[in-house]
Amino acid sequence: MDRIRTVSCFSKLNDEQIEKLKKISVIKKFSAKEILFYEGDAPIYLYVLLQGTLKVYKTNHKGQQIFLHQFYPGGLVAELANFENIPYPATAEFMSESEVLRIDYKALEHDFFKNPDISFEIIKSLIAKHKILIDVIQKEVILTADAKVAKFILENGELFKTLKNTQVASILNLTPETLSRTLSKFKSSGFIELDDKHHIRVLDAQKLEEVL
Template identity: 40%
Template sequence: MSVLHVARIHVTNLRKIYFFETLSDEQLELLGSFSTKKHFDKGAILFYEKEQPTSLTLLTEGTLKVYKTDPKNNEIIMHRFRPVSLIAEMAVLEGMPYPASAAFETDGTVIEIDFERFKKEFLHDPDVALLLFKSLSKKIKYLEDVIALNVVLDSTARLAKFLCDNKEALTELKHYQLAEHLHMTPETLSRTFKKLVVLELLEKESNGYRIKSREGLRVLFE
């Protein structure tokens, strides 16, 4: 873990985060008293699989990949998180070890909140509880997508579904990152892109690809 800087958090910084927008200034002062902001280098590990969590972690800057490692030491990427996102809150709520590892793909920042204090002071608040519930619901959807991408769909349907569900993927992810996420080799991904171009669902451009028919892509996986 490569932490560049650790600091306490000012109320005005917490107020900007939508998770806390319903809290009063007094509540924010209390929250800030047991919260810490940490800055990380690109490539830094936030946590490893099987570590025991003690803090509720909120990603506020950067891109964080959550992944598992298979017996051959290959990474299986579960999801890439972008701000603002709660990370592995189920493990914290259940008091169980992290089910996967997390590493920064860019420089990044998180807010770590002492969970025992948070539970005592805020978990009874209906607005806070609802935000946690919504975040957990998103994680269930992410897991469903991972299962679909790895078990149910072939490579063509996998790429088509991912492009439909992630409009920014063609501009934000490098070729090797997209291949990792879809659990393909870069060569297989290239062939799959070419197939979608031949089907006139994508168009090749100088800086990548453009979606021509989103409905056509949907036909491949629905």
């Protein structure tokens, strides 16, 4: 539980406050593919991802997943639902072995929201989520498949070393076949180098940027 101090929201709390926070918190472990919450669930806890990766997605009328965002350690998860007291707008599923700090939200609100440091960090997190939403809208409405892949390579190329192509395709809301064709196209055009393990090395970043 000493890892609570590593979370930016709580890094400035004193020892007494940390002990108080521990009493309303618990660390939970999850396996890959386990669900943290489903779209439509009522928010009871505030979640902080301590270890692992977590994806958030919506499901369309055909039952297909529409990827929205991927969380990494240190981030608050779907805190807007807590803040506005609305059902979770999407489903959260773990992509790897993970640990989550689960905090009783009502107790947190009652005991800690008068603390300016915590309030400021939550506001910053909400602003960041707004930017993520804008990025999702841009990606889905404006960007072509080629542009989605080029943007992902430029911004998150290292993830090709840890994620399977099917996972990357899911993140980009593309079929694995479309992702594979696009990577092959970029390779034959000399934009990237692709080894047998599908690790990517960018050869011409300017050409990838032009795809955008």
